[in-house]
Amino acid sequence: MLNQKNGHQPLSLKALLLLGLAAFLLFLPGRAVTPPFDRDEPRYMEATAQMLESHNFVDVRFQDKPRYLQPAGIYWLEAAAVSITGMQHQRVVWPYRIPSLLAMSGAVVLTALIGSMLFGASAGLGAGLLFMASVLVAAESRMATIDSCLLLTVLLAQLALTGALRDRQQGVATPIKRALLYWGAIGCGLMLKGPVILIPSLATPLVLGMLERDFGLWRRMRPAWGWLLSAAILVPWCVAIGVVSHGEFFRNAVGTNFLGKVASGQQAHGLPPGYHLLVFLLAFWPGSFFAACVAPLVWCARKQETVRYLLCWIIPHWVVFEAIATKLPHYVLPTYPAIAILTAAFLAQGGDVWRNWPARVWGKVLLSIYAVAWALVGIALAVAGPTLVWVLEHQISATAIVLALGVLPLVGLATWYISRARLQQAALSSVAAAVLLYVGLFTVVVPQLQSIWLAPRLTALVQAHQPCAESHVVSVSFSEPSLVFLLGGKVLLTGAENAAAAVKADAKCTVALVDQRDTPAFMAALGNKSEDAVSLGTVGGLNYSNGRHLLISLYKLNTSPKQ
Template identity: 55%
Template sequence: MLKQVLTRKWGLRLLLLVFGAFLFLLPGRASIPPFDRDEPRYMQATAQMLETHDFIDVRFQDKPRYLQPAGIYWLEAAAVSVSGTLKDRAVWAYRVPSLVAMTAAAGLTAWMGAILFGPSAGLMAGALLATSVLAAAEGRMATIDSALLFAVLLAEAAVLSVLQDREAQRPTSAWWALLFWLALGCGLMLKGPVVLIPGLGTPLTLALVERNGSWLRRLRFQWGWLVMLAVVVPWCVAIGLISHGEFFQRAVGRNFLGKIGQGQEAHGGFPGFHLAVFALAFWPGSFFAVAAFPFIWARRKIWQFQFLLCWIVPHWIVFELIATKLPHYVLPTYPAIAILTAAALCKTEQGWLWPQKRWGRVLIGFYGCICLAIGSALAVAGIVLSIVLEGHAPVEAWLGMVGSVPPLVLAARNVVVGKMKRAALSAMAAAVVIYTSLFLGVIPRLHSIWLAPRLVSMVERHKSCPDSRVMSSSFSEPSFVFLMHGNVSLDTPDAAASMLSKNSQCGLALVAQKDFPTFAASAQKYSVQLNEYERIKGFNYSTGKWLDIGLYGAHPQ
């Protein structure tokens, strides 16, 4: 199978898929401001790492950021250093690791799918992953999850190679074992023990299901774990000494274990949360994944299907059980879901395998209606958001709707007549049009929600000193801190008034209208005569509230 897959013709198609995924993930990368709240925290911590040359102790302003190891910050720091954009705070540079990782993930998914089920299934799997809503979003953000996904894929690719060798009854090269443990070590440097859930969970679960763990010796457990630890231990020792153990108390005790018992940062959810959001998160592939279930279930005892199911099920169950829930927690399972879905789409061209029971067909039909509604909502989302927030819709929003509705209709028609592969291709075409419209022409122009860059521009217009002291009492989003190069203090209205009393010439305070009475009373207490320079109104999507923020200084005496 390997020699059959890795032909020159298929290799060119794979390169075309990877290049297409790369181009698909480009729109909006430079034009969309930092997206609150996690992304700018990574950005600011990375910028501080480069400015201070401290690559061990990760900090956000003057506070330690002890949530996960430093791997993602190193990757972003490398991208920013190579691009030479540190002083410019160019957001695209911080997003380069996610772009590269998600593009590579699409290619590696296609490669694994081709090994398992043939070239056409591999290409289909890579496309399904790349066009999913969650991959399209995460691939554009300077966060951990795209890099973690790629690390998981490398480990699973090594496991797949081991299983192939087992089926062919040939020895496994130590290089595959080395790749497996290095991938897990890199995953540990990115997000700590989370990578072990799919990384070790897949082979151990498969061995349990098969009741045969002898093939696990091919992964060289006797020395492999030392390779994994060699990647992460040096930094762990360094941060342990620097933080006097505080990193492990916060990262493991609070951030990792704390998420199990209760939802952190208002991110709690009900059991089944990830199944509920799957329709949107994996759209447009979500309907085809659910519709493929009878095909997959009928082949559940074949080793290729068992491997992929053992990749998905343990990881999914763990994150359904823990209290804290975010859609990207199950992203590492999406390549396996994409491969299984692609196998069904490419192996049933003679006729789609629908459930035999009527209630099964009804449920899948109902789910299809939900997915069609999601696609329709995404098609008009640009128009609706633009009109609601800005009062008018740009041409790109209308083009996105006009360009995506016909392939959506065609996809629905092909589903009805049983041409599922064509339906999937049409749905993915609609997704490409929708995402390009949203990320390139709509989201960057939603000025009402991009408060941080507008506030920075307002501050720059009214700075009276090169080293003006700026304090914000009503807008504390990390994006503002990043775009201000960290040169802003976040404090109370009373502290802002006190600062102006001590910095009458060079002090500036940002205060929302709702906090102004407290601010004015404090200014009177400190004998500060306020001077309002300018006001900005906008919508803080992190809190769901409209804000009216004024910029104040001390009136010359």
Template identity: 55%
Template sequence: MVLSVRHYLFIAITVLALFLPGRATLPPLDRDEPRYMEASAQMLRSGDWVDVRFQDKPRYLQPAGIYWLEAASVALTGTLEKREVWAYRIPTLLATIGSVLLTVRLGALLFGTPAGLFAGVLLAVSVLETAEGRMATIDSCLLLAVMLCQTAIQRLWGDRDASSPTPARWAALFWASIGVGLMLKGPVMLIPGLGTPVALALVERRTDWWRRSRPGWGVPLVLAMVLPWCVAIWLVSHGMFFERAVGNNFLGKVASGQQAHGLPPGYHLLVFAVAFWPGSIFAVLAIPFVWAQRRAPAVRFLLCWIVPHWLVFELIATKLPHYVLPTYPAIAVLAAAALASPAGVGWPRPLWGRVLVGLYGLVWLTLGVVLCLAGPVLLWRLQGVVSVPAIVAAGLAMPLVLLSAFLLLQRRPQDALLAVSGGAAVAYFGIFLCVVPNLSAIWLSPRIAATVRAVRPCPTSVLASTSFSEPSLVFLAGQDTRLVNPDGAASFLAGDRSCGLALVGTRDRAAFDAALAREGIGVRRLARVEGINYSNGRHLVLDLFAVASATK
């Protein structure tokens, strides 16, 4: 069967249905996502499309591409002043759909239609893609740029022995996708964009096919896409952007672990069991197939996509799970190819190999059980709530996960994939529809913002917050929100006695009271918010104050 436009439309609708739950109910996730959201909102308010800022501080970490996408999405939906989180997440939703479609296409092209469909399922239900595809951050959009780039490379390289030239549109796609990736995440795009061609050249010892990419006009195309903004931000920031984004952020991650994310090589391999679940067990079972077919052109291409990217991010000091997300479509295609092959996936022949796979399978099954039970357990532990819908979702997902393990033991891997994918989808629906909206204990920022709106003395009241300084509070409470120490909160109230608000935690109350005494003002408590800051695990008791009277 050849996939038609109708088939791809059906796949797109299915992915849309899978990733819609949670987009509006999931609050901004500290700390990166609300920084992207707020910076995009400020870009839209100011009309400055060059200099990216979070409040009054420059955000010189990546180029402006993701902020342009989010700002455009918010502008088109007219939700700027409403602070609707779903509007900022539209680019990642569209990018996720596009990435899955391209994965299906690539798998079908290289190994046949069943392999393409299996690959799309493996990517769509993976834990990491499920999380990244719901957040307004760069990585899902970067994944789409990488997929477009690799799709073009596959065609250009696949025509290496053809007598006729490859149509210019494939070269244009290759260079344009690199330009887009550079505007999203800077030099990171060059790792998959140039890593795959270099690996293919080293393995095959030939580079003649590279002429098909038309670098003579392709490189100028990339420069035309990137240079105007680079020149503009150089002038605006006086060179500071490149010093911070390339020197500190990019090269700094290579040399040392930033933000407590320094970990030894092997981290991504270890995390893969969770990040690619439920596909991780199928990827492991596909290893014998991949090894046997390693000289086949399709397998060689995918390995030259995976290995350079994976090695680079295992070797750099800073490690986060999403760094290797651009390899997941290729891994999904390889696993799907093994599933769709006549021999299928199988257990290794040596006894030690069977033992290792068996242990990995136990870990995989445990992760599935934990994922099914996580929602109801979290609601009970954090809220003391017994959610019947969450329990029903877990009750439906659990048998499918257990059935998939049984089917794997019965050597029915395709049926196992369908069962566990259904279980994962049900578990995700339960988490994002029944659990996330009810976990109010950990969603402090939305509750604080709602409380401020309910009790503020003036429509224009500004909040000064101590003890709780997450970026999500700035996004939800307003760009002018002050993140200060106790002295700063007291000074702010002294300067805005009629409308000012201060949010103070119990651990800062003594210092705040001392600062109030020095300012000669009294305060009245308007409200109290309690909960857990999930970013650091602290239980917080936060009081909202306004000036009561002057004593001086």
């Protein structure tokens, strides 16, 4: 059983600030050198850039099409970051990623704070480190998408609930500020991704109330009037977008985007239940093994109040997203802080707990298999850098190899500690391996992978050969949003026939990007003008979004008189 006492003192402000600074520094490398990561990230970037250009902060658009998927909150945050940095007239990526950097750094701090409020300072610090070091967190913190900011609002709501839970344990009234934080966080979450925040934030106190047959924690949140605060944050924009879009936003965002993901897998992401559990090994690495190790103990302690509270945070959210048809790894990200807290709390019990754990032979076998899989994932991540540079760029990167040689011994040391049931030392070793891995990956490896970053190289090709100050660009074979963003939104994504028609209509100022597979159709559509088509340069590489190898040429019609 978990050693649990009421009235744990949370981590000191100094410790939380140092942890937040460590998270900030860990998440910082790579965000300036990594191009827009297709496909979602550049869609947010381009829509935000257009919002700043048009000064229309209600009707979100990607080129000439409305982007009626979620409310405008994330676009406002990114627009604010870009404006503050003075980069609104430049298509550089790092300002758009500032909200995710700050939000995920804050999420690490809140994870540690909640963990320490429930189980003490050691458990809180361990939870913050395990969460900070996970693969999915390292990836999401570097992308200008919603999920890091949404997670921060989830944790703010859970912080209010945790405070109310402590008030209940101590037999004192819950101050109104907790209810204001709770409903304010929910309102902000609604402005980011609609009703998604309601799953963890409402399910936690309501499911807990059903299990305990006492909804006292829920009543401490003042639901009779608290929802009005959330509504006050959300409703003004809803009214504005309803008027502007004539109700189309709600039909698309709710009917197509939200309910559509429940009924069927969208964008080729339909997968059966169990997907998130399978991906957890990688997504929460290195904490995934330790979470699996403590899972039986967590279940045995499920009737303890704080454990039950965290399970009511995790299980409803996890079940919902295992059940819906569309699945992506970040859908269960809001459960990761709670998993990290439970894992760290049981790891803090000390080595004696683990020497004969698990007790049964079949449990030892299953856990050993999972440990081997965990170690293999660690080895694969360690060697991924130099392997990618060799496979994609046909180069040997000495720096990437040195970094891999630094990560591998730490993974090996963690595995050795696991075999000796020294899980605390194993966790620290694996966290150190993860930190070194991410720093090396985003500072050394990513900048060398030029073949997969087609959009920046195509943009450079266009800018080097644009025939007019206001050139028109048509792309036939590469339609990724990253190209749209980097070219300032001024690119027409179309087929070979329409591209040929556009080039013929304005031969002086129009250029076309055409892959070798589409070149015959493009030339055929040009007809007798095909003889005047001139290639201004060629870019080759891999479109990682669909796995196609492309060799794209920039074509223009020669308008100079023939001799």
